[in-house]
Amino acid sequence: MEDAVIAGAGPIGLACAVSAKRRGLDALLLDGGVLVNSITRYPIGMTFFTTPERMEIGGHPLVCAGQKPTREEGLKYYRGVARVEGVRFRAHTRLVAAERRNGALECLLAGRTGEERIVTRRLVLATGYFDHPNLLGVPGEDLPHVSHYFDEPHGGYGLDVVVVGGRNSAVEAALELFRAGARVTLVYRGKALPPSIKYWVKPDIENRIKAGEIAARFGATVERIDERAVTIRAGRRSEELPADRVYALTGYHPDFELFRRLGIALEPDTLRARLDPETLETNVSGIHMAGSISSGRAISEIFIENGRFDGEKIFSSQLPSSTAQ
Numbered sequence: 259m260e261d262a263v264i265a266g267a268g269p270i271g272l273a274c275a276v277s278a279k280r281r282g283l284d285a286l287l288l289d290g291g292v293l294v295n296s297i298t299r300y301p302i303g304m305t306f307f308t309t310p311e312r313m314e315i316g317g318h319p320l321v322c323a324g325q326k327p328t329r330e331e332g333l334k335y336y337r338g339v340a341r342v343e344g345v346r347f348r349a350h351t352r353l354v355a356a357e358r359r360n361g362a363l364e365c366l367l368a369g370r371t372g373e374e375r376i377v378t379r380r381l382v383l384a385t386g387y388f389d390h391p392n393l394l395g396v397p398g399e400d401l402p403h404v405s406h407y408f409d410e411p412h413g414g415y416g417l418d419v420v421v422v423g424g425r426n427s428a429v430e431a432a433l434e435l436f437r438a439g440a441r442v443t444l445v446y447r448g449k450a451l452p453p454s455i456k457y458w459v460k461p462d463i464e465n466r467i468k469a470g471e472i473a474a475r476f477g478a479t480v481e482r483i484d485e486r487a488v489t490i491r492a493g494r495r496s497e498e499l500p501a502d503r504v505y506a507l508t509g510y511h512p513d514f515e516l517f518r519r520l521g522i523a524l525e526p527d528t529l530r531a532r533l534d535p536e537t538l539e540t541n542v543s544g545i546h547m548a549g550s551i552s553s554g555r556a557i558s559e560i561f562i563e564n565g566r567f568d569g570e571k572i573f574s575s576q577l578p579s580s581t582a583q
């Protein structure tokens with residue numbers, strides 16, 4: 259019987275494991291990928307928008323060379339926290355299902371060597387959203403030159419690249435690709451760039467578009483993707499854009515299917531789970547939610563800065579009476 263299992267070893271899952279430790283609970287932290295797997299998928303060389311002290315967990319100082327940490331400094335920091343806290347961590351182990359049995363929670367896990375069942379008093383879901391891109395749902399989206407993750411710009415040199423999306427990740431990818439020598443077209447369904455674009459990025463993209471250095475198609479949706487082209491539609495007008503590489507950066511969503519399998523009630527419009535505000539417990543006794551998954555579809559509401567104390571709420575609460583010993 260585990261005291262607590264934390265599914266998802268992002269910054270918030272890791273912070274939850276530290277909160278559990280501070281209360282004498284040796285929680286098992288597991289991740290379908292590696293430690294802070296989502297950060298490993300950030301673009302190489304990326305800098306966080308958050309200042310270091312707002313990314314710190316467990317009171318450990320995050321020291322970085324510049325004003326804000328890079329992806330590499332973030333990875334090093336969270337690795338260091340896991341090591342000095344002695345967090346019990348298992349990589350490549352995915353939570354598939356969980357159900358209440360005999361007053362405890364039985365979890366089904368899938369790892370590299372097959373499936374396994376473990377029993378726990380408390381389960382914390384901190385599985386983020388980064389594994390589930392919002393698909394365009396068009397033919398050709400699964401072609402090998404199409405990606406829902408922007409990795410690095412160098413590979414775009416000398417190529418026609420179409421970036422789909424108009425939010426920060428799409429705009430930043432378009433700018434980096436342009437500066438690495440790609441011929442970039444940004445395709446966005448909105449009539450103009452949204453106000454949520456970071457204030458220091460907005461003038462840069464607007465000026466590149468004005469100067470004709472980055473092509474942009476607003477009010478346009480993708481109809482299909484072929485080996486060398488993306489077909490878009492804006493009103494009645496259809497256009498074929500040359501594309502050696504396509505980045506569909508149209509956001510992500512939590513694993514709502516997993517929540518449904520666990521019996522977690524979601525609000526119909528927002529797909530937000532109904533959580534006890536004090537303990538972040540779901541309607542399923544003993545199952546809590548932490549971090550970015552807690553805000554349903556509105557994934558930009560909770561991030562590292564404001565999710566990192568969720569473990570404190572969860573582990574300072576009493577165990578449900580059915581599982582307490």
Ligand SMILES: Cc1cc2nc3c(=O)[nH]c(=O)nc-3n(C[C@H](O)[C@H](O)[C@H](O)COP(=O)(O)OP(=O)(O)OC[C@H]3O[C@@H](n4cnc5c(N)ncnc54)[C@H](O)[C@@H]3O)c2cc1C
Binds near residue numbers: 289351
């Ligand atoms: C490019 C980029 C830059 C960003 N910059 C910042 C920033 O500067 N400041 C900031 O505060 N936020 C930033 N964010 C947002 C931030 O990354 C997320 O808010 C943060 O990672 C959320 O943490 P989390 O622990 O809730 O989820 P995640 O970090 O997404 O972690 C979830 C983990 O769960 C694992 N997982 C998923 N499903 C399962 C399963 N079934 N079983 C087991 N494990 C599973 C995943 O592999 C992952 O490691 C940025 C995001 C991106 C994409």
